[in-house]
Amino acid sequence: MYKENDKFCFSNCYCNPLAIINQNKLDKIDFSKPFQTSEELIDFYEFVLAKNYKSGVKDIFIINDFLLDLSSFSNKYNLNIKNIINAENIFKVPSSFLVGKDLIVELKNIEEYSDNFLSEVVSLCAKLDLPILIHFAKDLTSLGKLSSKYNKAPEKVLEDFGFLDRKCYLLGCNYLDKDAIYLFDSYDIEYIFTPLSDAENARGFLNFKLFENKICHIGTDEEKDFDILKQADFLRLTTNNLLCKNDMIEYEKYFKLLSLNEKIILNRNNLKEFLKIKIDLKVDDFQLLSEKVLKSLALK
DSSP states (O other): OOOTTTTOEEEEEEOOOGSSSSSGGGGGOOOOOOSSSHHHHHHHHHHHHHHHHHEEEEEEEEOOOOOOOOOHHEEETTEEEEEEETTTTTTGGGGGGSSSEEEEEOOOOOGSSOOHHHHHHHHHHHHOOEEEEEESSHHHHHHHHHHHHHHHHHHHHHHHTGGGOOOOOEEEEOOHHHHHHHHHTSOOEEEEEHHHHHTTTTTOOOOOGGGSSEEEEEEBTTOOOOOHHHHHHHHHEEEEEEETSSSSSSSHHHHHHHHHOOHHHOOOOOOOHHHHOOOOOOOOHOOOOOHHHHHHHHHH
């Protein structure tokens, strides 16, 4: 069991706040305005951030197309917060929101956008020195569409548009081959895996062996719980299954994936045991906040 004074520093590098809403209500909620007041929305985001803190998260990339100012929660919960903004909204972002290094531009379904739009996104990111997060190789269908549209390898499409010349995060990566990874090694690329969401949506299993020496992170995506250990353990187990061997990847590689404090690494001799623990750090007045948010959702 964890100790309350253990200093966990997990990274949740793709947090979708709306995933926490009861799945039975998803079809009834207008996501362009899921709450009746701005106060309800702020409370909801605080609830999501507090739950991440309770799970040992220190660094978080959170979808924030509402352009909320989350800086006060950064201080309150001792979180390093990066705001993920969809590329379609990035041209509407007020200049005040672009100050600092707390914004990441997100591109989903890259094969569906026009060449002009993609070029404009690249140019803006270059001008403002913004990193890009691209959903890439999550499933075979998206890769096939991208390859067919441009008649070239999908990784070459990213290179030719100039996405790789920026700080670039690739989210998914279930179907990257060695040639693609070799190309990405020439650029400032970091990988983000969302193993539980990918499994839930039958996108495919990732072979972590291909990435064990890369800079990699975990994201919770559509999961309602922000349990980074559970994500890492599932990735470990599926990789073992894919390789038909359980000792091809050293445990230290998973510790690195978890962004663990060095003292915790030295004190945890049994990775499998560590991955099974439940972290629930104390947050003052969390029960009141939880009840307030759940009550507002019940009114929808």
